[in-house]
Amino acid sequence: MTVRTSHVVPFQDVTELLAATGARVRNSVPLAGLTTLRVGGPATVADCESVEALVATVRTLDAAGIPVLLLAGGSNLLISDAGFGGVVVRIATRGIEFSEAGVTAEAGAAWDEVVAASVASGFGGLECLSGIPGSAGATPVQNVGAYGVEVAQLLRRVRLLDRKSGEIRWATPDELGFGYRTSVLKHSDRSVVLAVEFALRPDGRSAPLNYRELAAALDAAEGETRPAGQVREAVLRLRAGKGMVLDAEDHDTWSAGSFFTNPVVPTEREAEVRAAIAKYVGDVTVPAYPSVAGVKFSAGWLIERAGFGKGFPGTPAPARLSTKHTLALTNRGAATAEDMLALARTVRDGVAERFGIRLEPEPVIVGSTL
Known part of the structure; x- marks a missing residue:
C-alpha cells in the first residue's frame, strides 16, 4: 500500500483548525524518530492522547479535506525523505482493560505491553505474538501473526470510526475479510481503529503450539500447550536471535x-x-x-x-x-x-x-x- 499527498498544509492553519479537538499540534517533526526504520522527512503532527481527541481530530481534518496519515507505533511504515504534506495524526491512546473473558486495548497501546500485561494477569492466548513492535490498533489491520498464531484467531471485535459516515461502532471478525497478513482495513483508509478486544484463555495456558521451531525450543510436541509465561519467554528469545526485538543499540x-x-x-x-x-x-x-x-x-x-x-x-x-x-x-x-x-x-x-x-x-x- 502507498500513501501520497501532493501539497503541504500551512502549520498555522492546522493549529487553528484543531484548536478545539484536544490534540497537541507540532510543526516540522522529523518522522524518522517515530518509526522503527528511522527514516522519513518532516511533517505536522497532531498527538491524540484520548479517543475523544483522536475522533475529533480525524473528523475535523477530513471535513477540511486535509490529507491524514495515521501513525501509532510506526513499525510498519516506510516514509519518504520528503516527509508528509498533510497532517500525521499520532494515535497515543494507551488504555488496557481486562475482564473475565479477555482484554480490550485502545489503539495506541504498545502491542507487546498488551501481551505482557495479559500474561502477567494470568491469561493465555497472545504469548506467541510477544515481541512484535507496533500498536494494538495495527494488529487487525495487518492480521499480525507469528509462531503459528494470528490475530484473526483471537480477535473478538474492533471498535471503528467510519470516516465517511462519522459512525463509531464495534465490528466483528467476519466483517474484516482476514487473510494472510491482510484485512479489509489494510486496503482502505475509510476506517480508523479505536480499540481492539481479544478473547483469552483464563487458565493461563498458551495457545496450542503449532509452530515446529517454537515447540522444539520448549521441548514440546506440536499441539501441546505450556504456561503462557514460559512460551512468551521462549518467543522473545527466538525473536531476539533474529534481530526482531527492538534494541536501540542493535x-x-x-x-x-x-x-x-x-x-x-x-x-x-x-x-x-x-x-x-x-x-x-x-x-x-x-x-x-x-x-x-x-x-x-x-x-x-x-x-x-x-x-x-x-x-x-x-x-x-x-x-x-x-x-x-x-x-x-x-x-x-x-x-x-x-x-x-x-x-x-x-x-x-x-x-x-x-x-x-x-x-x-x-x-x-x-x-x-x-
Missing part, C-alpha cells in the same frame, strides 16, 4: 520487521516455480505450505537462495539485510528512505528474475513507490 532491529510477505503462488504455477528453483539452486527441499489461494513459499528462503545473504550488500552500505535474518531490511544508522527502497528493489527484482516470483512489501510506503 542496528539489526532498525527495521520494519519482515519486509516482504511470504508469496502465495497459484496451484497452476507451482510446477513452473519449482522448476525455476531447481534450475538455479539444484535439487533441494523447498519450504512450501498449502494455502487457500495456492502454495505459500518462504520469502526469506527465496531471498537467500537468490544470492542475497545476511548482511547483503555488506559494508559500508547504509541499508543492508539484517545480519541475523534475511527477511528484514535494516537501517545501519544513516540510511535514507531512498536507500531502503533501493535495497528492496534489488532484492525483489533479483528474486523475480531467478524464480519468477514477485515479492510484495509488508510495510505501508508513504510518499514514494517500490
